[in-house]
Amino acid sequence: MNSRNEGTMSLIDTFSRTLVPIHREGWPFIAIAGFLTILLGWFWDPLFWIGLITTGWVCYFFRDPPRVTPIGDGLVISPADGTVCMVGSAKPPLELDLGSEPMIRICIFMNVFNCHVNRAPVSGVIRQIVYTPGKFLNAELDKASEHNERNGLVLDTPRGAVGVVQIAGLVARRIVCFVGEGETINAGDRIGLIRFGSRLDVYLPYGTAPKVAIGQTMVAGESVLADLSAPAGSAPMTRVA
Template sequence: MTIHREGTATIAITFVVLALINGAVFYLLPGSPVTGYIVAGISLVLFLFIISFFRIPNRVMKQDEQLVIAPADGKVVVIEETFEAEYFKDKRLQVSIFMSPANVHVNRNPISGEVKLSQYHAGKYLVAWHPKSSTENERHTVVIGNGKNEILVRQIAGALARRIVNYLKAGMQVKQNQEMGFIKFGSRVDIYLPIGTEVNVALEQTVRGGQTIIAKLG
């Protein structure tokens, strides 16, 4: 396991703040060692949680150009046909993955191909499972085409997630499972597939980025 580069500053700031809080408690309450130990214990748990949030576990990634691989860890909360208004402007099959704060938050390319679109949108911070979060929340849309199919992936900020990071630019050639970006502290990722695509997951199923097969392309 390694720590993602997006976590370096957050982990350092958290360490300094917790160190100052603990130092202040031990200095201002020298006669209350129990209180100091409680604060130290809570600080340690919080610090370890922050570190775990930015973890990148070692995994054997699944590679297959006929498959759409999960771009994120989490739970499948939506599988439905819907109108995609930003890029395709027609009906698509939407699969949405909810990422809790405890999940790995690296986002990966579901297929290899050329980046056709990479567009950031400012927006609201509705809870990630809200039906309108896909179109009203802060979000970043990416479209990847492989010559036969185009897949849209949308990173969506949630009530806690206040920063979406995306590394892709239009015209780039990308590989399946390479890092697409990162979302901090809980979020959602939507995938838009061609109508008729064979979906390989079910509602409430837990998926793993880079490993779980979301769908098979025609």
Template sequence: MAKEAYPYLLWCGGAALLLALVAFWLPLVWGLVVLVGLLAVFVAYFFRDPERAIPPGDDIVVAPADGLITRLGPITPDDPASPWLVSIFLSPLDVHINRAPIAGVIRDVMHRPGQFKSALRDDAALTNEQFIVVLEGARITVTLKQIAGLIARRCVLWKGTGDQVACGERIGLIKFSSRTDLLVPPEVALCVRQGQRVVGGATIIGRICSPE
């Protein structure tokens, strides 16, 4: 479980204890105790942090998050040099840990304050609160965006500029429903499709083509 869950669990535990004390005099309050208990279970479930088997290979790009691919294609159609955009929508029931899609060095981190529109909107990548991470690998450079959504109000990044990361390594999370965008260069041959569900760190979304 991610450490960001602890403040929420402490709040739920304290509220449940206080309500339980009140319930000895007002039995109807037991319903609220159960409700707070269920909330604590949801928080623990939401912040779960399962281990993942990272696929081997130095030519792979793995999914940076769990969720549903809602957009897949070149940023600029008809431009052969256009990067690919892979947008992954994370529902409140998905694991919200973000992982490095390739091994490399974080060259730049930018925080962009913004709005909290639905993460499913195309313009969310331009207007919403987000972290932008530029990750340089041995063969390609990719850009990852943690984008806050309608419910999500905070992106959390555990890494900084200059940090070395392994492929599939945990780099942060986004609280509650959100979106993770990945921009990869055109020399990556994608092997996923729009509408497919992916698993962060485990699903190979593309392979780096060898130069001819």
């Protein structure tokens, strides 16, 4: 192979490794943005460039990069990209049938620049999935877990039931779930997506010691939230003001 061909192959390889896969949920939005870009650009050139930037952002929003999930008995993995906004004890949503006693709750807030593909925090069997219509309050507020539109999953594991709740926010208006009741899933598997900003809550058996702090940045499918196999300990309620 001559130097020119080698250079071309190297460029193609670099380009392919740089590209991030886009989730199929995003293609309709990308198509609409692309069509409007061409249409508006037909009437006025500056609108074309504005539309092109917007289309690029839509592609970026629906990115679905591969993730390498840590392997370990009892590890709880972050279900979302974003920032930890609450850590501590809280009663689980009534619709999940996880009882009335407090559990350990870890909340991850996703802004519009985070990857919004959600992943399973633990391996287990999906006992139930419950969708609850509601409001669209700021997802960073504590009351959002009770009043906002949400979709909750309960996963049965050898170390107890774990709840994960997709919560809509101010901008988010559509929660998508990829899995069904009775399915067996592994930690890090894709379970859903929330369009345009939102929050994920994870409910763990009381006494589980969180391994994260408020303000810490999470990577879905990779960052460790807690370890169910670790000795039980107290976890007092702490949250942002």
